[in-house]
Amino acid sequence: MTGSTIPTKRRRPLGRAGLRSSEESLAIAVRPGLDEVCRAQHPRLVGMIGLYCGDRHLAEELAQEALVRLCRNWDRFDADDDAERWLTRVAFNLAKSSFRTTSTRRRIVARYGPTMGSSPDGADSTDALAVRAAVAALPERQRRAIILRYFADLSVADTAVAMACPEGTVKTLTFAAMASLRRAGLEVSE
Numbered sequence: 001m002t003g004s005t006i007p008t009k010r011r012r013p014l015g016r017a018g019l020r021s022s023e024e025s026l027a028i029a030v031r032p033g034l035d036e037v038c039r040a041q042h043p044r045l046v047g048m049i050g051l052y053c054g055d056r057h058l059a060e061e062l063a064q065e066a067l068v069r070l071c072r073n074w075d076r077f078d079a080d081d082d083a084e085r086w087l088t089r090v091a092f093n094l095a096k097s098s099f100r101t102t103s104t105r106r107r108i109v110a111r112y113g114p115t116m117g118s119s120p121d122g123a124d125s126t127d128a129l130a131v132r133a134a135v136a137a138l139p140e141r142q143r144r145a146i147i148l149r150y151f152a153d154l155s156v157a158d159t160a161v162a163m164a165c166p167e168g169t170v171k172t173l174t175f176a177a178m179a180s181l182r183r184a185g186l187e188v189s190e
Contacts, residue, residue, distance in 0.1 A: 034074050041070075048088070065094055066090045070087050134181050145163065146181075
């Protein structure tokens with residue numbers, strides 16, 4: 001298939017690189033060399049990152065993310081060697097970022113316990129479930145303001161910085177969220 005052929009709408013089984021054959025042809029026509037680099041680099045990345053982080057499933061996810069980023073930036077590279085070096089660096093940076101995220105989660109669990117807001121036996125009380133449901137029903141900005149103000153225990157000023165908005169907006173969002181929670185039947189004290 002040439003680059004001028006439009007892929008058909010019917011679904012075909014996914015190929016090795018996760019693309020359907022018509023999509024593969026289109027990708028090759030639009031970005032020469034990308035398909036070959038992805039096919040060659042995927043096993044290498046999975047092997048390297050798997051050894052680095054000790055988790056093959058995580059390594060596969062990170063390799064795929066690195067390849068997606070390569071696809072987005074393919075036009076920046078003149079030679080495959082440049083792309084391979086960049087891809088390796090991105091994959092290792094993603095692995096390090098994953099380690100930081102895991103480390104942060106461990107610190108949170110160590111500080112607040114494995115089930116924040118749950119009862120000691122692991123089962124949430126009906127009150128906790130009702131609060132979660134009512135907060136989840138709030139509009140996104142009100143939900144964020146309430147969580148930052150009352151769960152994270154941030155001041156109005158700190159919440160304004162975290163939300164990148166004026167303090168007055170935080171107060172308005174918090175007031176509206178509290179009113180919505182009261183309408184939902186929750187007893188809210190300020």
